[in-house]
Amino acid sequence: MDIVRITFLVGAVVLVPAALIAYVLVTDLGVRLLPPRTQPRIRPWLWILPSMLAVTVFLIYPTIATIWLSFLDKAGQTFVGLANYGEVLGDGGVLVSIRNNIFWLVGYTALVLVFGLILAVLADRVPYESAVKSLIFMPMAISFVAASVIWGFMFAYQPPGAPQTGTLNALLNLFHGSPIAWLIDHRTNNAALILVAVWVWTGFAMVITSAALKGIPEELLEAARVDGATELTVFRRIIIPLLAPTLTVIGTTLVIFALKAFDIVYVMTSGNYNTNVMALRMYQEMNNNHNNARASALAVLLLLAIVPVLVFNVRRLRFQEAIR
Amino acid sequence: MAVGAPVVAEVAAAAPRPARVEAERRRIDLGSLPLNVALVLLTAVWIVPTLALLVSSFRPRFLINTTGWWQALVPPFQFTLNNYREVLDTYSIGTAFVNSLTIAIPATVIPITIAAFAAYAFSWMRFPFRNSLFLLLVGLLAVPLQVTLIPVLQIFTRTGLTGTFLAVWLAHTGYGLPFAIYLLRNFIGALPSDLFESAEIDGAGPVTAFFRLVLPLSVPALASLAIFQFLWTWNDLLVALVYLGGSPDVAPLTVNVSNLVSSLGQGYELLTAAAFVSMALPLIVFLALQRYFVRGITAGAVKG
Numbered sequence: 001m002d003i004v005r006i007t008f009l010v011g012a013v014v015l016v017p018a019a020l021i022a023y024v025l026v027t028d029l030g031v032r033l034l035p036p037r038t039q040p041r042i043r044p045w046l047w048i049l050p051s052m053l054a055v056t057v058f059l060i061y062p063t064i065a066t067i068w069l070s071f072l073d074k075a076g077q078t079f080v081g082l083a084n085y086g087e088v089l090g091d092g093g094v095l096v097s098i099r100n101n102i103f104w105l106v107g108y109t110a111l112v113l114v115f116g117l118i119l120a121v122l123a124d125r126v127p128y129e130s131a132v133k134s135l136i137f138m139p140m141a142i143s144f145v146a147a148s149v150i151w152g153f154m155f156a157y158q159p160p161g162a163p164q165t166g167t168l169n170a171l172l173n174l175f176h177g178s179p180i181a182w183l184i185d186h187r188t189n190n191a192a193l194i195l196v197a198v199w200v201w202t203g204f205a206m207v208i209t210s211a212a213l214k215g216i217p218e219e220l221l222e223a224a225r226v227d228g229a230t231e232l233t234v235f236r237r238i239i240i241p242l243l244a245p246t247l248t249v250i251g252t253t254l255v256i257f258a259l260k261a262f263d264i265v266y267v268m269t270s271g272n273y274n275t276n277v278m279a280l281r282m283y284q285e286m287n288n289n290h291n292n293a294r295a296s297a298l299a300v301l302l303l304l305a306i307v308p309v310l311v312f313n314v315r316r317l318r319f320q321e322a323i324r
Numbered sequence: 325m326a327v328g329a330p331v332v333a334e335v336a337a338a339a340p341r342p343a344r345v346e347a348e349r350r351r352i353d354l355g356s357l358p359l360n361v362a363l364v365l366l367t368a369v370w371i372v373p374t375l376a377l378l379v380s381s382f383r384p385r386f387l388i389n390t391t392g393w394w395q396a397l398v399p400p401f402q403f404t405l406n407n408y409r410e411v412l413d414t415y416s417i418g419t420a421f422v423n424s425l426t427i428a429i430p431a432t433v434i435p436i437t438i439a440a441f442a443a444y445a446f447s448w449m450r451f452p453f454r455n456s457l458f459l460l461l462v463g464l465l466a467v468p469l470q471v472t473l474i475p476v477l478q479i480f481t482r483t484g485l486t487g488t489f490l491a492v493w494l495a496h497t498g499y500g501l502p503f504a505i506y507l508l509r510n511f512i513g514a515l516p517s518d519l520f521e522s523a524e525i526d527g528a529g530p531v532t533a534f535f536r537l538v539l540p541l542s543v544p545a546l547a548s549l550a551i552f553q554f555l556w557t558w559n560d561l562l563v564a565l566v567y568l569g570g571s572p573d574v575a576p577l578t579v580n581v582s583n584l585v586s587s588l589g590q591g592y593e594l595l596t597a598a599a600f601v602s603m604a605l606p607l608i609v610f611l612a613l614q615r616y617f618v619r620g621i622t623a624g625a626v627k628g
Binding site: 005008009012013016017020021024025028032040041043044045047048050051052054055057058059060061062063065066069118119122123125126132134135136137138139140141142143144145146148149150151152153154156163164165167170199202204207208256259260262263266267268270278279282283286287292295296298299300302303306309310313314317318321 | 356359360362363366367370371372373374376377380388389390391392393394422425426429430433434435437438439441442444445446449450451454455457459461462463464465466467468469470471472473474475476479489493494495497498499501502505529530531534555558559560561562565566577578581582585586590592595596598599600602603606607609610611614617618621
């Protein structure tokens with residue numbers, strides 16, 4: 001079994017790239033048979049062909065197909081117009097998911113940006129900066145599934161009186177508070193899930209913010225200090241405005257992630273106790289209820305929510321290309 | 325997917341300015357005690373959860389259920405490897421580890437190879453619709469996977485690929501490509517054009533230029549990208565969940581561990597051990613190649 005698997009793996013890792021490289025070499029030999037003037041017209045298409053094929057099959061076609069499916073009935077036979085959307089938006093569970101996605105969008109994005117900024121600015125002023133950054137950044141390397149186990153253990157709850165093995169409830173105990181069922185209690189559970197994602201992603205925001213921070217010329221800050229500006233004024237009036245473009249870009253990445261949030265909710269609560277989100281709800285419609293029509297409508301709603309960010313990204317790139 | 329793509333260029337614009345005088349900065353601020361306390365405290369808060377997991381994974385069940393993990397830090401030290409033995413023997417975490425490798429390695433190698441071809445063409449070849457196609461790719465960066473799941477699953481079911489590693493490799497290739505091409509084009513496009521002109525004068529065709537010039541010079545970008553793609557595919561839950569169909573023979577660690585969470589509930593001695601097995605390799609990759617990882621995110625060196 002293992003020998004078979006290893007052979008398979010080595011085969012895939014060696015043979016597939018070899019085949020792809022052979023593709024480039026062989027097609028180029030073919031191109032060279034053409035008259036010299038037509039060669040540069042044909043060649044680029046052959047180089048982008050494998051990528052374009054994969055992107056078409058796995059991104060472009062499925063997106064269009066899903067939009068189409070969202071207008072068909074459950075069996076995928078009859079055109080039903082906006083009926084699926086009506087059904088989905090009339091569902092109380094879906095509305096809760098939309099509300100939760102808004103929680104994610106606002107809470108997660110704001111907290112990651114703020115923590116990332118605070119950590120970047122503070123770490124910038126100490127000699128052990130790189131150690132701090134490594135430790136904060138480390139959760140980015142682990143899966144949301146593992147992060148969910150880590151935090152499930154932090155949030156662990158025992159009834160009052162029993163020994164609290166979860167770190168947070170033990171801390172509460174220490175201050176004579178009664179333990180909280182963080183993931184079940186409606187007042188805390190969405191915040192608890194969002195916190196897990198914040199813990200994972202803060203390092204991302206911190207590292208980028210920190211790089212941008214290092215790009216601010218020291219003379220500028222020094223000049224302000226000489227003029228009598230306090231550290232707080234320097235931060236608010238100089239650092240923040242100069243970092244604003246970077247923070248905006250980090251923000252767009254976070255917004256996309258907040259709308260797509262899936263793993264943490266799937267693992268920690270399965271969307272129960274009013275914690276469901278759109279991406280998980282879509283998966284449940286597809287996988288548990290086998291209702292591709294409603295699942296497609298949910299996916300399209302998700303896509304619609306992301307379109308503004310998508311347009312923003314494309315516009316930014318066009319601008320960059322223009323000044324390139 | 326699509327982690328921070330547009331960030332790359334943004335930070336690149338800020339990075340190349342002259343470095344400031346580090347020593348002076350530290351002299352001014354080192355004295356402030358509250359700053360240091362706040363920072364150390366924040367960092368501690370960040371590592372405590374992982375530490376709790378690691379410590380607990382070595383503790384016997386009866387202790388996990390009755391005492392906090394922090395009590396393991398004082399004598400008598402009672403640690404055990406039984407949790408690891410049990411998750412490996414009974415809960416097929418070992419198989420899941422091999423499955424994760426089987427998924428992640430080809431799902432890293434394949435998209436990077438074809439993305440390099442495309443990035444080269446987008447950077448140094450002229451063809452109609454070049455910019456429009458590239459903008460299309462940038463737009464696709466933000467498309468949520470959920471929009472693609474049903475039709476792609478239908479394709480896989482029709483072709484009999486559902487539940488095979490090939491399906492997951494192909495899907496990860498499609499999903500990873502926009503970011504891969506974007507990152508590589510930023511890098512390859514920034515190589516000096518005289519390089520290609522002199523190569524052409526020397527009679528080197530595009531193929532030679534690609535293999536002899538572009539690839540060797542792009543090693544830093546390729547390395548960053550490889551780390552990203554490896555971590556994404558290793559840590560992915562959704563793609564494996566949907567296209568592998570839940571059979572334990574092919575389930576990667578993420579699927580296996582998330583199943584354990586629902587079947588074991590509070591069995592934290594096993595959950596912590598299983599989770600740590602799933603984290604070990606990405607953490608090693610991260611610690612060993614952190615420099616490339618950070619560089620990939622900030623890409624200060626990518627676009628000159």
